Amino acid sequence: MSRFWQFIRNQASGTTPENIELRIEGNIVDSEDAWLYEWFGIPAASPNAFRIELAQYAGKDITLWVDSYGGSVFAATGMYIALIEHKQTGAKITGKVGSKAMSAGTIPLMACDEILMSLVAIMMVHNPLSSIQGYASDMRKAADVLDIIKDTIINAYANKTGKPRDVISAMMDDETYMSANVAVKEGFADGVLYQENGKPENIMNFAYNRITIQNSANESIRHLFALVDSSVIPVKNSKEEEFIVDLAELKEKYPDIYNSAINEGTLVVVKAERERIKAFDVLNGKVDADFLANAKYVEGATAENVLFKAMQEGKIINAAYVTSAEADAETANAVPGDASDDAKPDEVTGILNKVTAIAKRTLGIQEGGK
Incomplete structure (x- = not known):
């Protein structure tokens, strides 16, 4: 799989102990979605493969570099927990941001003992978002789920920053962008890389594309709705209503509909890759x-x-x-x-x-x- 994380082993020299450098620079995706990225050669990182590779460096100090627009909230929290567990082996983790740590890309950083940002780096926190179609009850349930997801993200931010939960919630509501010095002031970072004489950096104008920096609960949230009643599919062309409870049953009873849905989804991905x-x-x-x-x-x-x-x-x-x-x-x-x-x-x-x-x-x- 074409991954955008990489472990680099820096050997000990003189008084400098061995250090492991870890770089996370791609879309953060759920493990069950990783095959699709692999099929099309799209760089991505999933928590299961990440956890397996991280285990090889138990007890080793790690410098974590993050350069990411974000991705799946659930995958990012999986990486966060893996890094927390790594610290239990006696290791120290230092987080560094050279360019950007946005959306779900900020979550693994919160596991670090220390976070440093470069003079030109940006950190962004915002609410999780998703898309869904269905009845009014489905929309209400989606809103409730997003509130729960937001609450879990706040747990990580509050544990790192020590800020009140309502303050962090307001920052997420406002989709807050932070320069290095602002992130330090707000407690999301501990220091600034490459800053001479302690002078604060100038804040420059910049633009962003909301499409590229979403918290991708969009994809992950569907797994939650597979567990609730609203996920059943009513079929009304028989005397009694028939309910399809999962994809396996849909494939067995209505293979044409199942294949059509799979083919349509594949065509969309193929078209996007051809355009790229x-x-x-x-x-x-x-x-x-x-x-x-x-x-x-x-x-x-x-x-x-x-x-x-x-x-x-x-x-x-x-x-x-x-x-x-x-x-x-x-x-x-x-x-x-x-x-x-x-x-x-x-x-x-x-x-x-x-x-x-x-x-x-x-x-x-x-x-x-x-």
């Missing part, structure tokens, strides 16, 4: 071929993310194109963002605007949509 692959075509001749192939087929990255990374690592081979795109992007600096403390664009904001404009031009993204 097709998006890379516009980068041919502009990005180093080997770099592009690795991102496309091995890492499972998106074309837009690859373009950003290619510019960062010097993998752009059409320099004239980039120069031309940069010239076209100059006007981006004049476009105001959200209000900041001094309302003046600085050098970093200008660079980000240029890179965004280059990405949009390269991938054919127009303002207001694709």
Whole structure:
């Protein structure tokens, strides 16, 4: 399986003891869903495989790096418990965030003895969310389940921060984004990486895509509803109502309906993956071929993310194109963002605007949509 966690053993040297580095950088998925990600080569991490591998390092100190938009709440809490159990073997866990720890991606961090964030890192906490269809009773039950899930997440946050539960709940309601210093102030982190002279970092404008940073209770919550009466499927084409209680019975009694549902779900996933692959075509001749192939087929990255990374690592081979795109992007600096403390664009904001404009031009993204 193409996983986005990795254990790295750093051997002892001199006075430095052996240390295990653990990186979690992909979608966090439930174990029962892992086969689908494996089938399509999508990077992901599941708690069962994670727990098995973690057991090999019992008693060893771990530095945990997290760079994740999140994923399944239940899978993330499974990892959280596995890390708590690892500390019972006498190990210390130090958490570090270089870029982002959002949504369910924050939960494994809460098991750490110490959490450090880089100057440019973002941490985000919000309420779990899901989608469901059915009767009014189903909607009410879904809301009750989400409240319970939120309460369990608050347990982890409160245990780490020491903050009152109602304060944490309000932060989740507000979908709170925290810079490194703000996270330290709020108790979600203990220190700031690479900060010179203790100076606080500047808060820059930024945008986010809600679709990419959901707490994915969407998928996991369906397992809870398999245990309640609302999950039965009424079939009304006979004299007496017939109730299908699980997928196995549906497959046995109505194989055509079962196969149709499975095939439709597979087609949706296949279509999404084909669109991701097709998006890379516009980068041919502009990005180093080997770099592009690795991102496309091995890492499972998106074309837009690859373009950003290619510019960062010097993998752009059409320099004239980039120069031309940069010239076209100059006007981006004049476009105001959200209000900041001094309302003046600085050098970093200008660079980000240029890179965004280059990405949009390269991938054919127009303002207001694709």
